[in-house]
Amino acid sequence: MSEVGNSARWLAVSALAKIKDGAYSNLQLNQLINQHSMDRRDINLLTNMVYGVIQHRLTLEYWLKPFVRHPHQLDPWVHELLLSALYQWQYLDKIPKRAVFNETIEIAKVKGHPGIRRFVTGVLHEMDRRGLPDFSTIENPDERLSVTYSMPIWLIEELRRQLGADKMQQLIASLNQPAKQSLRVNAAMTDVAGVMTVLTEEGLDVEASQVSPLGIVVNEGQAINTSAMKYGMFTIQDESAQLVVPALDVQPSDLVLDACAAPGGKTTQIAAALDVDQGGQVVALDIHAPKVRLIGKNAARMNVADRVAATELDARKAEAEFGAAHFDKILVDAPCSGLGLIRRKPEIRYEKSLQDSLNLQKVQLSILTAVAPTLKKGGIMTYSTCTILEQENQQVVKAFLADHPDFELVKTPTANHLKADRPDKTLSIYPDDYLSDGFFIACLRKK
Known part of the structure; x- marks a missing residue:
């Protein structure tokens, strides 16, 4: 050639x-x-x-x-x-x-x-x-926005309906900016200052995240090629994704279910908060054997394998497998349309439709309903997605609570008090808020 x-x-x-x-x-x-x-x-x-x-x-x-x-x-x-x-x-x-x-x-x-x-x-x-x-010659305003920002018209219409015209335009404009390279420090091994020192010595330009207390943003250099990555001092994870596990308020002795765990980023974050000597463990489920192995591999690299039980199981069969009132905390990081990740996975915008979100809503609700009986009274179940549409977020939580009067919605906490004055108890992070991925987090407590 x-x-x-x-x-x-x-x-x-x-x-x-x-x-x-x-x-x-x-x-x-x-x-x-x-x-x-x-x-x-x-x-x-x-x-x-x-x-x-x-x-x-x-x-x-x-x-x-x-x-x-x-x-x-x-x-x-x-x-x-x-x-x-x-x-x-x-x-x-x-x-x-x-x-x-x-x-x-x-x-x-x-x-x-x-x-x-x-x-x-x-x-x-x-x-x-x-x-x-010239774009200005396009008469239809939605078509003009679609061509200007390269976004499908259905998504523009839906975001306008849900968020208003100004927020919608701000959001879609932000999605064509480059994605940040962000890391989550492995709290089981080190802290943010320690990792920043090591990465700076390896020639990277880094700063502490404003979104997550365990986060680092890399401005220059490739973190994946460093010795700190090899030794499990951090993992590659978006700043918004790092907010999900702290919402569970994991205690060292907790038995935690991570219902949709692969590839294991959030599993290892849960595991870092557990103490194996106090009986702390996270049971991490996925329905595909290769993905279960991937969870195990990530747990080993992050030096928390002794606290992780990676298990091949459909989360919807959790009650039959574990029985009622078995877990102290449950994480349902549900399968979703991934529209909050458009900055990292640009092709998503052309592949998804509103019908996809409505179909996924049924799957998300079925998982929440299936794992709910396995939670102990007083326990927290955190529901999260990496999408920005209410069909997969607020509507799922509302439908679940309507069918489960033994659960109540509590305010999603964040260490950095993000959006502290919001009226909603759930937390929605949009891609234009902090230039991180779009995420939704809801905390459901069993009465």
């Missing part, structure tokens, strides 16, 4: 065509990075291009439309090549237009036949000559 065929731009186009066909963006990127020897600059360009094109796909399609008469007749890789050229031209200031056009045409020449090279050359020069269409 020519040098062009190994370039970051060509690999990005190859990855984008596969992702459009259903592959996962993170897996595709990891595979390409492992298969090709690239320096840090090329890895950054590859990652930036793949996520950037996915993130801005609706915007890029809008710009391309006037210049390609029959887009569906194009080879998928040619379509992605043109979108990636547009993305670099419009969003990457440090790359000159000439370099973008030349490399795009060279890729078309190497990968395709002379007709494709002529076609790509013609489209690029026509776009440059005529200029790109």
